[in-house]
Amino acid sequence: MGGGGGTSDRILDAALTSFGSRGFEATSLDTLAKQLDIRKQTILYWFPTKDALLSAVIERSAAELAQAFESGLEGAGEGWAKVEAVVRAVFRLAARRPELLGLVREVARLGPPPATQMIEVLDPLMRRASDFLKAEMDAGRMRRHDPRLLLLAIYSTVIGMVTEVEVLKALGEEPTARSLVRRRADVLELLRSALRIEE
């Protein structure tokens, strides 16, 4: 399968981009095919249904996301440094592969079964993150919150700051690389304050 894999990988790339930016339902097999200069029957040769294509996109993307989180955690210290490392990793991903984060939003919007599939892959990481936050709070190195709700808040803030392009423009900011850097700084500042222990 490695030989002809060029086409199926190109299909997955195009599908990821379109699903993550235009949405799953707004993306037709014909428009994807047109972008790739192939026929939709070729897509259906590699992926028997449109849902199967989505499933393959999610599988690959979830793996890539998990890898990005893992690499963000490598070398990270404790407490805030670790949170910062992960947030920076997500922003790096946003810079290189914005469609991935767009897909995360889209899949969450679609609900089960796509959302379930994505979550099954990311769940171990989410549990580790939650456990880590709880341990830091128990050790008194981080202000006490419900770790799960804190995770949701972090997720919401980070993903929103990265993907809510229309709202960003409405606020007078263009979605440039420079703006992304500033948004990252803001998110880190906000989260650092929220997590800090104060006397």
Next chain:
Amino acid sequence: MGGGGGTSDRILDAALTSFGSRGFEATSLDTLAKQLDIRKQTILYWFPTKDALLSAVIERSAAELAQAFESGLEGAGEGWAKVEAVVRAVFRLAARRPELLGLVREVARLGPPPATQMIEVLDPLMRRASDFLKAEMDAGRMRRHDPRLLLLAIYSTVIGMVTEVEVLKALGEEPTARSLVRRRADVLELLRSALRIEE
């Protein structure tokens, strides 16, 4: 128009709910009609096209949102009290009319022209909010941030905490009224820390 308005209002209600939860493209005129026990031609009698229906839904929703924000601002004091009042108003809305916030997300996702339409209505409020935050920072009553990015962060966090139901469930929390109260408390705590001036 008041006489026959029963049907067109019911259409708008059903459309809001479906657009806000399933998405615009995933909602067909036929399925909306079925829910209302009418024919899609009846929908097209009141709204000439599906896009016109969306536009009408946005117009009504944006007005309702603006009103909720305004009412949140009434009676509010200064600084943090004002931010808290607005956040509480949004959570009240989330409890009563969750589909409204779902629509906000969906419209932002769709981009122009729907996003432009929504933003045109909310822009004056966003400017007031931004100006307010800037004035508070200038007066030294609030930690200094870029007011526009802070607004985006607040928007992202609040909307995410309210609407990211799949992620919430993945974190082991059911989207109940009780959970909404706890999420509100968390968001307020997080934002309060972020905005606090510290010595």
Next chain:
DNA sequence: CCGCCCATCTACCAAATGGTAGACAACCCC
């Protein structure tokens, strides 16, 4: 009482969409 208007419907249309079946060419291996 009748005509007009409104609101809902039936019938229909064209295009889009996801999908199936088989043709065909290139390549590889026996």
Next chain:
DNA sequence: GGGGTTGTCTACCATTTGGTAGATGGGCGG
């Protein structure tokens, strides 16, 4: 050299979808 496999295509199908045109019945006003 021929048969089989792979990957791409054409042709086609059924259903869905957004929309149009005109029929119909109820209600209201002159």
